[in-house]
Structures are given as structure tokens and as C-alpha cells.
Amino acid sequence: MYVHIFILFFVDPNRSKFNSKFNFYPFLRTTLATIKKKGYKCDNSSYKCIFKTWRVTELWNTKPFSLIKLPFNPENMRPFLSTEAIEYHYAKHHAAYVKNLNNLAEENCELKKMTLEEIIVLYNGVIHNNAAQLYNHNFFWLGIKEDGGGEPYGVIKEKIEENFTDFQNFKDQFTKEALSHFGSGWIWLIIKKNKLKIHQGHDDQTPLKGAIGHPILTLDIWEHAYYVDYRNARIDYIKEWFNKINWDFANYNLFASLEGQC
Amino acid sequence: MLSRAVCGTGRQLAPALGYLGSRQKHSLPDLPYDYGALEPHINAEIMQLHHCKHHAAYVNNLNVTEEKYQEALAKGDVTAQIALQPALKFNGGGHINHSIFWTNLSPNGGGEPKGELLEAIKRDFGSFEKFKEKLMAASVGVQGSGWGWLGFNKERGQLQIAACPNQDPLQGTTGLIPLLGIDVWEHAYYLQYKNARPDYLKAIWNIINWENVTERYMACKK
Numbered sequence: 001m002y003v004h005i006f007i008l009f010f011v012d013p014n015r016s017k018f019n020s021k022f023n024f025y026p027f028l029r030t031t032l033a034t035i036k037k038k039g040y041k042c043d044n045s046s047y048k049c050i051f052k053t054w055r056v057t058e059l060w061n062t063k064p065f066s067l068i069k070l071p072f073n074p075e076n077m078r079p080f081l082s083t084e085a086i087e088y089h090y091a092k093h094h095a096a097y098v099k100n101l102n103n104l105a106e107e108n109c110e111l112k113k114m115t116l117e118e119i120i121v122l123y124n125g126v127i128h129n130n131a132a133q134l135y136n137h138n139f140f141w142l143g144i145k146e147d148g149g150g151e152p153y154g155v156i157k158e159k160i161e162e163n164f165t166d167f168q169n170f171k172d173q174f175t176k177e178a179l180s181h182f183g184s185g186w187i188w189l190i191i192k193k194n195k196l197k198i199h200q201g202h203d204d205q206t207p208l209k210g211a212i213g214h215p216i217l218t219l220d221i222w223e224h225a226y227y228v229d230y231r232n233a234r235i236d237y238i239k240e241w242f243n244k245i246n247w248d249f250a251n252y253n254l255f256a257s258l259e260g261q262c
Numbered sequence: 263m264l265s266r267a268v269c270g271t272g273r274q275l276a277p278a279l280g281y282l283g284s285r286q287k288h289s290l291p292d293l294p295y296d297y298g299a300l301e302p303h304i305n306a307e308i309m310q311l312h313h314c315k316h317h318a319a320y321v322n323n324l325n326v327t328e329e330k331y332q333e334a335l336a337k338g339d340v341t342a343q344i345a346l347q348p349a350l351k352f353n354g355g356g357h358i359n360h361s362i363f364w365t366n367l368s369p370n371g372g373g374e375p376k377g378e379l380l381e382a383i384k385r386d387f388g389s390f391e392k393f394k395e396k397l398m399a400a401s402v403g404v405q406g407s408g409w410g411w412l413g414f415n416k417e418r419g420q421l422q423i424a425a426c427p428n429q430d431p432l433q434g435t436t437g438l439i440p441l442l443g444i445d446v447w448e449h450a451y452y453l454q455y456k457n458a459r460p461d462y463l464k465a466i467w468n469i470i471n472w473e474n475v476t477e478r479y480m481a482c483k484k
């Protein structure tokens with residue numbers, strides 16, 4: 001499971017990296033390659049047809065920014081998320097940020113040569129909002145998977161135990177932060193100076209601006225993320241998220257954050 | 263037939279605390295109409311959740327925060343008082359904003375205001391249509407969660423449009439007196455309109471209670 005972390009880096013067509021030097025696309029490509037090996041094709045029974053129904057497939061190839069392909073079958077994320085919730089979240093909200101940012105790149109040509117991370121750090125206002133929200137939603141989807149959840153494993157397990165005593169205490173702390181956030185935002189697990197922390201980002205805030213920390217996982221707590229399935233019961237949404245966490249993605253980000261440190 | 267929607271737990275939200283008996287606890291106001299009364303513009307499920315869950319939570323949490331604030335005051339613990347400010351602003355603002363919002367809506371609403379309010383709108387915005395566009399733009403433009411407002415600037419004697427983030431109360435944060443508020447938190451419209459906030463904003467004009475907005479305006483001018 002760690003093999004893919006050591007894959008050499010490809011050119012990043014989506015102009016996004018999840019840290020300054022590492023490219024998350026090898027991770028995404030191997031995940032998608034695994035899906036492909038299982039022989040999924042768009043026939044009447046295949047989930048890939050869903051994306052055509054949702055009219056997002058053109059956005060997979062737009063430039064300079066594109067919509068990531070969801071690395072899971074949207075019909076297999078219950079009870080955490082229903083297909084309907086994922087459709088609105090991915091095909092409407094997330095997709096809108098892609099379209100908006102590409103429109104902004106037409107008006108502001110320098111954006112075409114920048115990564116999402118660079119734009120987030122350097123810009124404010126509407127450009128920051130669209131780049132950050134595009135980044136945040138990419139990060140969120142990559143951080144969950146169909147057979148996710150369970151106990152953490154690998155380096156993330158060690159870091160959780162080091163910083164939160166045990167996994168249950170981490171869950172309790174994360175839940176407390178996620179419940180106490182006033183309004184829209186994202187709850188981040190980050191690493192800063194080798195310490196894992198939980199960070200509340202309001203509205204579109206990422207831990208990138210202001211070098212708050214290196215992101216490991218994120219949970220979207222904008223109401224649109226949970227209202228369809230949970231109504232106002234944010235606590236139930238948070239509980240179910242733990243059952244879908246992609247610990248490989250967390251380990252990947254942790255590894256990437258430690259780059260340069262032996 | 264109009265009936266008032268009463269949240270089942272609305273009147274028993276906070277436990278009675280004898281030692282704070284001198285202070286009146288906040289309570290959830292009844293809606294002046296039934297949950298389904300604003301359909302098809304805002305559906306019954308949204309109204310029930312919005313009133314019984316969201317507004318009720320602000321009231322409950324405001325009462326809890328105020329108790330803690332009282333304790334911190336009694337102890338002279340300024341650090342604790344300061345730490346409670348965000349919760350006071352959020353829950354207090356949420357209670358104030360929603361209490362105004364329910365009165366701003368009516369199943370018999372819609373159309374345009376009349377008399378002095380309409381004259382003031384024409385004076386300060388050019389026309390009712392321009393005012394409507396401006397308020398809609400402010401409400402659509404709220405990033406994240408917040409409210410669009412028509413407020414009254416007492417110093418200038420003018421109507422003014424503003425947007426506030428989160429549950430920031432209009433008067434407490436800008437000094438403007440709230441006349442008409444439009445909740446653009448996603449819980450206010452998502453179940454019916456999903457991501458199409460502009461559609462919700464178009465629909466809400468059919469249920470604006472201009473009598474209430476006028477009453478508030480007339481009260482400001484005194």
C-alpha cells in the first residue's frame with residue numbers, strides 16, 4: 001500500500017499539488033488504475049454512467065483547471081453519503097468552482113501557469129475563494145473511500161497516538177471541533193512542526209495560507225455537505241465520516257509533509 | 263385558516279434555574295403561521311427544521327451561554343467573559359435574526375410596499391425594482407453563511423442594504439436598524455432549492471410581509 005507513494009512524479013495536468021513538491025496525481029492515478037483493473041466500463045449497469053448523467057465528464061478535461069474524477073462509486077458511500085448528496089455536492093458545487101476558476105483564468109492570464117496552492121497563498125477575494133474551494137473539495141473526496149474507515153494504520157496511526165493518546169480520543173477531539181464551528185467551513189487534520197493538530201477553517205479557508213500547517217485530511221462542514229442526508233444533525237454526519245476515511249491518503253499527505261526530514 | 267406553528271419543545275428548552283430567576287430566559291417565539299403556510303415558496307419541512315431545530319438551538323445555546331456569562335461576571339473572570347463573546351454573538355445573533363425573519367414573512371405577503379416605505383425606497387434606491395436587485399445581489403453574494411438586510415441608517419435617515427456574515431446581528435455590528443432580513447444560510451433553502459440560491463431569492467419575494475417591514479420602518483423614524 002505504500003508502493004504508490006514512491007512512484008515517480010508525473011506532470012500535473014490539473015495544476016494542483018498537495019504540497020510544494022509532491023504531486024498527488026500518482027496517488028490518484030494508481031487509485032483509478034485499480035478501479036480500471038476491475039473492468040469498469042460505462043455500460044447500463046456501471047456507475048461510470050452516472051457521471052455522464054450528471055454532465056460532469058466534459059469538466060474532467062477542461063483547462064487550465066479541471067474537475068477530478070471521483071475516486072469512488074457514488075452509489076457505494078452510504079450510509080455516510082447518499083448518491084443524491086454526492087451528485088449535488090460534486091456535480092453542482094464542486095463543478096461550479098472549476099468553471100468559475102477557468103473563467104477567472106481567462107480574465108487573469110497569470111493564473112493559467114499557477115498551481116491551486118500558489119493561487120490560494122497569493123490571492124484573496126473571488127480568485128482565492130474559487131481556487132481554495134476547488135482545492136478543498138478535491139482534498140475532501142480523496143480523503144474518503146468505499147471501504148475506508150476502521151482503525152488508522154501506518155505512520156498516521158503512530159502520529160495519532162503520539163498527539164491524541166489514542167484513536168478514540170482523536171475522534172472525540174475532532175468531533176468537538178467540528179461541532180463547535182460557527183457557520184460554514186472545513187475541519188482540517190494538519191501537521192505542523194511534526195505535531196498533528198485539528199484546525200477549524202472558516203468558509204473557504206485552508207491551512208495553506210499563513211502556513212498554518214500541512215493538510216492531512218479534511219471534512220466539509222458547509223451545510224450543503226450534510227443537509228440532504230442528515231438535515232441539521234451535523235454530529236451524525238461527522239460520526240459516519242470516520243467510517244469512510246481513506247487512511248492511505250492521510251499517510252500519503254503525512255509522508256509528503258515530512259519531505260526533506262530524515 | 264391560519265394557525266401558529268408551535269415547536270413541540272419550544273417552551274421547555276432550558277431547565278429552570280432558581281438562582282437566575284431574576285433574569286428572563288429567552289424562549290423560542292411561535293411562528294405567526296403554520297409550517298406549510300409559505301408553500302410553494304418555502305416548503306413545510308424547511309420551515310419546521312428551521313424553526314424547531316435551528317432557531318431552537320440558538321435560543322437554547324444563548325441561554326446556556328448567558329448562564330455561563332453570569333457566572334463569569336459574578337466571579338470577576340474577565341478571561342472567561344471574553345472567551346464567551348463568540349458564542350454570545352453567534353447564538354444571540356441567531357435568535358435576534360430569526361425572530362425578525364419569521365415576522366418578515368407571511369402567506370399573504372408579496373407584491374410591493376405602499377405609502378411611506380415605498381416612497382423611502384424610491385428615494386434611496388431609485389425604484390422598487392432597483393432596490394430588489396440590490397438586495398438580491400447582496401444576498402446572493404454572501405460567501406458562506408449569512409444574511410442580506412434592508413436596514414435603516416438613523417444618522418443619515420436613509421434606507422441601506424447590507425450583508426452580514428454568519429449570525430452577526432445587523433444592529434449590533436453595523437448600527438443599522440433591521441427592517442427586512444433574508445436568511446441565506448443553506449439550511450434556509452437547501453432541501454427545496456439545493457444549490458440554486460438565486461431561485462430561492464426570487465421565490466421569497468412572494469411572501470415578504472410588507473406590513474411588518476413598514477411597521478419596523480415607522481418605528482425607526484420615531
